[in-house]
Amino acid sequence: MDDGMAERRTIAVAPNGARKLKADHPAIPLTPAELARTAAECREAGASMIHLHVRRPDGTHLLDAEAYRAATAVIRAEVGEDLVIQITSEAFGLYGPAEQIAVVRASRPEAVSLALRELVPSEAEEAAFADLLQWCRTENVAPQIILYSPEEAVRLHSLRSRGLLPWEDIPVLYVLGRYVRGQTSRPSDLLPFLAADMPRFSHWSVCAFGRHETACVMTAALLDGHARVGFENNEMLPDGRRAASNAELVRATRDALRAVGMDAGDADMLRRSWARVLA
Numbered sequence: 001m002d003d004g005m006a007e008r009r010t011i012a013v014a015p016n017g018a019r020k021l022k023a024d025h026p027a028i029p030l031t032p033a034e035l036a037r038t039a040a041e042c043r044e045a046g047a048s049m050i051h052l053h054v055r056r057p058d059g060t061h062l063l064d065a066e067a068y069r070a071a072t073a074v075i076r077a078e079v080g081e082d083l084v085i086q087i088t089s090e091a092f093g094l095y096g097p098a099e100q101i102a103v104v105r106a107s108r109p110e111a112v113s114l115a116l117r118e119l120v121p122s123e124a125e126e127a128a129f130a131d132l133l134q135w136c137r138t139e140n141v142a143p144q145i146i147l148y149s150p151e152e153a154v155r156l157h158s159l160r161s162r163g164l165l166p167w168e169d170i171p172v173l174y175v176l177g178r179y180v181r182g183q184t185s186r187p188s189d190l191l192p193f194l195a196a197d198m199p200r201f202s203h204w205s206v207c208a209f210g211r212h213e214t215a216c217v218m219t220a221a222l223l224d225g226h227a228r229v230g231f232e233n234n235e236m237l238p239d240g241r242r243a244a245s246n247a248e249l250v251r252a253t254r255d256a257l258r259a260v261g262m263d264a265g266d267a268d269m270l271r272r273s274w275a276r277v278l279a
Contacts, residue, residue, distance in 0.1 A: 008265035009221040010273070011253050012049040012084075012205065013042040015246040017232030018061035018092040025235055027245050030055050032071040036078040041247035042230075046254035046264035049084035050075065051113065051228065061092040063099065065106035072109070084267050086111035086144065091118045097125050101132050108139060111274075113173065115146040116156055130164040137166045142274045144171040144205070148178070150192045157199035169277045172201045173228060176216055177209040184210030187219035194223065203277045211236035213249070218256045227253050 015038045020028050029038040032054075039050045052075075054067040068087050075085055087109040089100045097119050104112050120129045136143045147153050156172070159165055174193045176185040185208035192198070207228040208216035215238065217227035229249045235242055238256075243249050254264045265273075 007261070008263050008269060009257060010048040010205075010226045010265040010270045011046050011217075011250055012051055012086070012226070012228040012230075013038075013047045013246050013250050014051040014053075014207065014228055014230035014232035015039075015042070016053050016055075016230075018053055018088075018090055020231060021059045025231055025242075028231055029246075030059055032074040035071055036074045038246050039075045039083055040078050041245060042250045043079050043082050045247040045250035047083060047250045048265055048267045048270045049086055049111070051230070051232070052085055052087045053090070053232070061090070061094060063089065063091075063095050063103040065103055068103075068107040068109065082267055084111055084142075084270050085109065086113055086142075088113050089119070090115060097121070097128065101128060104132065104141075105135060109141060111142040111144065112136070113144050113146050115148070116152050117148060120155075120159075126159065126164060130159075130166075133164075133170075134166045137278070142171070142271075142278060144173055146173050146175060147193075148175045150195070150198060153193060153199055153201075160199075167278050169202050171203040171205070171274055171277055173205045173207060174220075174225075175207055177233075184212060185216050186212055187216050190216065190219055190223075190225075203273055207233050209233045211238070211240055214238045214252050214256055217253055218260075221257060221262060222260065229253050 015029050022028055029035045054062050054071050056062045072085050087107055089104055089112055091100055120126055145156055176189040177183045205226040205228050206217050206220035213229055213234040230246045237243050237252055257263055
């Protein structure tokens with residue numbers, strides 16, 4: 001490809017998630033100012049995107065358009081357009097599909113992650129999900145569909161085959177594991193998503209849990225996938241040491257890419273790649 005994408009992979013950072021607090025790791029960023037500092041550090045380390053969660057004053061999970069706009073403004077002031085800012089629509093057991101969709105529409109983000117299992121728990125929600133994706137297309141919001149199992153990938157392909165997606169393809173994130181204590185993902189967890197009989201999505205990324213995070217995302221990179229790393233899912237470096245910051249995890253992935261002759265792509269590369277998929 002003319003932008004060198006075959007030799008580069010994008011690294012997204014998920015710096016906090018919905019669960020962890022300072023008691024879990026003192027460097028977990030919770031406030032807009034902390035998120036902005038983390039964004040700048042991760043940009044320098046090689047990240048192209050920040051996956052944004054916002055919190056209430058007590059640190060608990062929040063979906064709120066005003067909070068997203070405020071955090072986005074502070075991050076943009078720090079890094080400009082050097083990072084894609086992707087908001088989460090994660091329910092965390094607190095929100096239903098209609099509330100999640102309403103926050104996405106009110107936030108009007110550059111990009112959004114959408115968990116298929118949360119937003120389309122049954123056929124009854126398929127029409128609303130299709131309407132949201134059509135709105136994303138009209139408003140130039142880049143969606144990324146979160147898939148927790150190969151079965152969910154098959155279900156997404158079914159929606160695509162039935163014309164419920166406004167594009168022929170869509171970016172996806174394969175999650176290797178679950179949010180449970182002690183979860184440790186392994187590179188082989190990716191293989192069921194890529195089996196010969198599985199549907200194909202041209203832009204796919206991987207996130208993983210535990211100390212093998214770098215190994216998992218590097219397996220993806222060698223197979224043409226992209227990476228999401230960070231404290232949301234993992235705090236450990238490849239050598240078993242606890243990372244001092246999200247930037248250390250990003251840097252470990254960038255260094256691993258360079259060790260095999262690749263490099264980290266920037267935000268403009270990610271935007272161009274998604275634009276091709278969502279044309």
